[in-house]
């Protein structure tokens with residue numbers, strides 16, 4: 001067992017809470033920079049369903065490759081190697097993946113395979129909320145710089161800081177004005193384990209200065225809406241004397257918004273695997289709860305034969321898809337879209 005990772009358990013508890021209380025689709029740990037890919041990973045991205053959400057859900061439960069959306073429509077079938085602006089092998093892989101998830105269909109034209117989209121890409125993203133988790137504001141790390149970057153780039157419609165700490169006026173002064181602040185108690189979502197039965201303490205109220213909106217979440221400060229349709233400024237390197245920045249135009253932001261929403265849709269927030277350990281007793285909402293340490297653990301970080309309390313057993317049966325399907329607008333196993341269903345004649 002390695003060091004306690006309170007941020008992980010806090011993050012999963014917050015996701016479980018938001019899933020229970022809002023009609024959002026959530027994904028964890030997603031890239032949120034444009035000019036310098038990989039430079040910023042946001043803890044949680046919440047997609048607020050837009051007008052054609054159901055059409056999006058009907059296509060596939062997985063991520064539609066964003067490049068596929070940009071490069072190929074539902075009209076004339078095209079050769080992916082010429083449609084995608086990248087190396088031929090990569091273009092073919094992208095096309096294969098888009099076919100696998102049901103967004104493309106393939107046909108032969110002579111010796112070459114061509115593809116077209118099975119449907120028009122829907123207008124399904126009603127809004128994006130970027131959430132940064134910092135359970136302990138006494139250990140802020142890079143928090144200020146991350147939040148300044150998020151508000152300056154304006155990729156999200158709103159940016160929120162979630163913390164378990166009591167939020168003082170001094171804290172608020174250090175957090176950019178546009179960033180909303182939630183106080184959230186992980187304990188309000190954390191089950192108590194007795195080895196046999198895990199119970200959720202559910203809606204236990206949380207004291208705080210702001211408005212309580214259900215369970216252990218209190219809005220200390222509402223976020224100021226950002227405007228993702230305007231160009232943004234992305235800091236690249238920050239020195240004491242100068243900061244290099246990139247101006248990110250609205251088209252690039254729109255592409256990145258679609259990419260992060262697709263990633264959130266396909267990825268979700270639950271762990272992909274639960275360890276085969278006798279102490280692993282997942283909560284009803286799918287968080288990896290360890291009865292030996294009486295807390296939610298990170299399977300990829302905490303678990304395995306090196307853990308002193310590890311005891312080999314069958315992995316627990318957790319149907320992540322069924323849980324997500326039942327609790328969110330995400331659809332686990334849609335019928336898919338055929339050209340006839342999509343009324344493709346419109347596009348000819």
Ligand code: SF4
Nearest residue numbers: 277290303304307309
């Ligand atoms: S579930 Fe098992 S391996 Fe994971 S932390 Fe608990 S005792 Fe260790």
